[in-house]
Amino acid sequence: MVRRESFSYTVQVRCSQADAVALLSDLSRQEELHPLIVRVRRLPARPGALASYAITDRLELGPLRFPVTYQADVLLAGDDEIVTVARQQPGTTVRNHTRLRVEGDLLRIDVEITLTAPASLFGYAFRQARAAHLGLASRLGAVLDGRAGDPPPAG
Helix, strand or coil: CEEEEEEEEEEEECCCHHHHHHHHCCHHHHHHCCCCEEEEEEECCCCCCCEEEEEEEEEEECCEEEEEEEEEEEEEECCCEEEEEEEECCCEEEEEEEEEEEECCEEEEEEEEEEEEEHHHHHHHHHHHHHHHHHHHHHHHHHHCCCCCCCCCCC
16 A cells, blocks of 8 residues: 655745756755755666656664665756656655745745655655755755855754
8 A cells, every 4th residue: 555645845045046946956966955865876867857866865763774775857947846756665756846936035945745655664754754855945045045054044
């Protein structure tokens, strides 16, 4: 049995849309944002993808720490929308749909993450994905606002 659930977040930054798209659509730059990623390697693009990557995360389960490598594809990288999908065995998929919109002097970045996984793995995978992507959200503002050296906001 497979389960699917989504969560979303919004980040507002002071940067150009082009700068945000450049960062968010280049998964080789995710090491500076994503708290679990320890390695990103570019692969030949899979059919239907603009770019493909092998990404290694370091996961934790109690006192155990272990690496997991999965494949991620950039499917769409437009001026105001980015779609990526990551696939990990067994049968786990994370779809990231990002929309960008200028609001006054701010850029609003709305992200929806949808995780699909076998029911037996779903709870752990969803908790890990949500924590990692909310950590990414807290770093995203600092990086795009040009404050990469500042500590991420508490919360």
